[in-house]
Amino acid sequence: MRRALYTFLLSRVVQPQRATQRWPVAGLLDAATGRGHGQRVALTCLAGARTLGNPRGGQKFHAAGRTTMAEKKLALGLDFGTESVRALLVDLTGRERASAVAKYRHGQLTDRLPTTNKKLPAAFALQHPADWMDSAGKAVRRTLRDARADGAAVLGIGVDFTSCTMLPTDRHGTPLCLTRQFARQMHAWPKLWKHHGAVEQTDRINEIARRRRESWLHRYGGVIGLEWFFPKVLETLESAPAVYEAADVWLEAGDWFVWQLVGGDAAQIPRSTCQAGYKAMWSGKDGYPSRAFFKAVHADLADVVRDKIPGRLLAPGQCAGTLQATASRKIGLPTGIPVSAATIDAHAGVPGAGAAEPGTLVMVLGTSSCHMLNAREEQPVPGIAGVVDGGILPGLFGYETGQAAVGDAFDWLRRMLGQRDFGWLTEHAAALPAGAGGVVCVDWMNGCRTPLMDGTLHGAMAGLSLGHGPEHVYRALLEASAFGLRWIVELLREGGVPVRRFVATGGLPHHNPLLIQIYADVLGETITVHPSEQGPALGAAILGVLAAGRAATGFRSPTQAIRAMAAATGTHGKRARVVNADRSKRSAYAKAYHRYRQLADALAGELRWT
């Protein structure tokens, strides 16, 4: 049945123009209608593609000490996080040649804008759009220098980005916040994924969608999130109508960045099916929600899709265009390099973790966490953040779930406890038995993503007594994170979605081994920690390789490229760390998990204060 549906979907989209892209991916779609087009799109990726020998033998040759073609050609992954961007250069065998991180000059704008002294509301989290290109330029140049590589060796560029981080621009792509008119207007600035200003708007959108029984609602577990695209648009429409009015384009920051790289007019904005599918209620089959729905939400929103969301939809790994002159100067790479459509940072972690097959839960652990899974079937699982056909990899249903505060929450608690680093806390928390001495935590300090999809919920610590120290509350928070994960896995399995393997990636697994041990113990499952510390960046680089196309890379399918470049079993001497569950802790954790669920129920029920 899924196959049939997929064939049907494919029949509705325009096939890629280039012979090199033969694998089944969602094609080009008119962003406004969700229907196929293509006549206006002039793909120029071939201009930048370079032919290359078959990379499959690369590993073997390398073992013999010889440099192969696959090792000479490089891909660039750009991984835009909350505080910084990471650039990663890899060769086609997946070997990491160099990477560099460049912080955003303005970081997160949570206190005030650079243009005014007025304090921002507590829920606000904004960014400065100039930081993205500035920091990318620094990181790319440093990476090329450290790798002693020539920019001409770069075969393709992939971009992943936090989401839904979004902004309004004029028709030329200039962010409204960089215009004189709107520089001091907070709603004109890019809203970071974690911006929580749209509480009322989210409630209203959910309520109207439920009342109208919108068919797309089930794909998101019955609830759409506070951090998503349209709540943020509606917040601006209601709070700063002049900004909404002046915006020719509303778009994801990842799409904006790719647009900056490849150029073109607004009608050709390369929008990612990943971002659109997970954060903007878009699907390949139905496009965006209907005009009637938007009108029911707000009269002035009725034509938002037609008027404010121009562009074409491309799956991650599809070529969005090639590097244009202006961007070429800014990031220090030659023009003509193919650039992939953007993807969400977490979703890039799936190919980055070498997970090409269904049933592997890829846990991308950082500031927050995303747990992603491909499956052959679409199942409506209540509470799942989103199911998008081909949203992660072509040909599979991508399930996205997540936890809203992970590294962020650990760091918040560390600061709260007056600890300079995690050394003391980790040492003493690790020495405690399972159950944190009776301290029970629910880690909703940034709301609950899966399964309640409610950014207004709060965290709690219970079971506190005078005998407890900082190590107890820290351990309780780590355990809470594990219990939140266990809840998600139980939901997926109960909903008929197989979960067979667990791969951890992102920065946290490498810096916090205690966390991964607790995850394994609480799940009662083995967890493989992917050896790359740059999972999403590696995934982005792989998408750049896919964008470069078969003729340039020799890879015949995404699966082949992923396996060659990101095998989780170990690449180039870096071996995956396999963390087994300690069965002796099973019953202690079962008891503690029960308490966590009781506390979570209370916090989402009678103790829900907003």
Add this chain to the structure above:
Amino acid sequence: MRRALYTFLLSRVVQPQRATQRWPVAGLLDAATGRGHGQRVALTCLAGARTLGNPRGGQKFHAAGRTTMAEKKLALGLDFGTESVRALLVDLTGRERASAVAKYRHGQLTDRLPTTNKKLPAAFALQHPADWMDSAGKAVRRTLRDARADGAAVLGIGVDFTSCTMLPTDRHGTPLCLTRQFARQMHAWPKLWKHHGAVEQTDRINEIARRRRESWLHRYGGVIGLEWFFPKVLETLESAPAVYEAADVWLEAGDWFVWQLVGGDAAQIPRSTCQAGYKAMWSGKDGYPSRAFFKAVHADLADVVRDKIPGRLLAPGQCAGTLQATASRKIGLPTGIPVSAATIDAHAGVPGAGAAEPGTLVMVLGTSSCHMLNAREEQPVPGIAGVVDGGILPGLFGYETGQAAVGDAFDWLRRMLGQRDFGWLTEHAAALPAGAGGVVCVDWMNGCRTPLMDGTLHGAMAGLSLGHGPEHVYRALLEASAFGLRWIVELLREGGVPVRRFVATGGLPHHNPLLIQIYADVLGETITVHPSEQGPALGAAILGVLAAGRAATGFRSPTQAIRAMAAATGTHGKRARVVNADRSKRSAYAKAYHRYRQLADALAGELRWT
């Protein structure tokens, strides 16, 4: 009706032997039976009494710069706390002449005994009995020196003590823990009030009392506490039967200390009606619970009152005897000084705060807090820790309520937050608006005393989000303490017990003015902070004056003595601080209090994990 009852009670007790003690106090009672006796008691207080002019004019004369008799004669209050003892010398006008604090050498024994390396269980909190006399000797000597006073000027000694801190001794008063046989047996050591080892025993005592519908249960709000006398006795009987067997005497530490001062054999141990009434289910009318009850609890406990609790019962302010030679040398005062029966530290705070009248809630704020109130009527208020006829002052019903962790909890949180002192926390918490930014705390880190009387409950923090800092959780804890107090006041008033005035005393009100402001704002009431920082010690000194008798002091009643020596409106230039409620915070606190009660309900209900 109350008058009639009181007259009836008086008719059952032996009247004091000395003509000087004319005010109605509970008389001498056989400890074992609760019935009057007297023939065996040779009161020798008169030997130490010295005649003195009428002290009522003292204040006036002092204003004229002349030293009166009332200013020449002194009283000593000894206030035994959890970590130290305070000695306070005052004259009969209430002027504080000097005070000194001496820490206990061994502090609280919570980790291990001084005699073994074995770790104590987590619930254990013990003390070293030698510390009490050693520290008292140091403090008294320092006080005499600082006051440049002659010990001969001391007219009477009063003693208050934490309760129920208790111990087993042999018939001569030697603590069993100081014998070779039991030095390494943890159950032979004095159990501090906060020792929480008797959870099961408390449950059983409560269950059996309820089943048997014991009439005394209603006096304690229907529940007896984990920290009380008989749970601790039963814990020893069950955990260390040899200790129970070897003990000739079980008694409160305060009673033990007074016994050490005045000497005499075990049958004459001066036991306080205050400790017995609030912590050992004793009443003037009915004595201790019946043999049948104790037998139902444990066969070997049947005769505990007859065999292990010898002595006579005396109200605080009654003369227990005079200072004997051995103790005289140890504390550095001449023999023959009258010594009052002991009282509980918190209860000493009532006369110490000048509260002689019914309807004034005296809040003694320290490590934990006791809120005490005298009333003309006995009302069975559910959840009240205890109502004892004449338990605080003669002729009134003394209501005791309390919160188990106050200063203790603040200090615990300060350490948890890695703060060296309270400076930063206080400054930043004070700057926050009412409601602590949505953080809701329940301060049961040492269990809940009033109204749930359950030492196994735990504290919690809810409403946590990434925007919160240490100042939010600290303020939330202060507010939780205020909400717990508001709950108590509402209970008393709903139960028909008038609460008209609020007086704060103890160390905390002077060190933590923010706390008192929050208390006033949350209650919506004016709070008077008594100028003495040594409220209980002053109260103890007043009890010493009462013990010295009318002939020596000229005071005709306890009320007269209390008013002369501890007027809350200000004595000797120290003025009471009057803290008014800020009405603008009323609705914010009403909302926060509602959340606190919801969280408390959940913690005592479905989130009750033990």
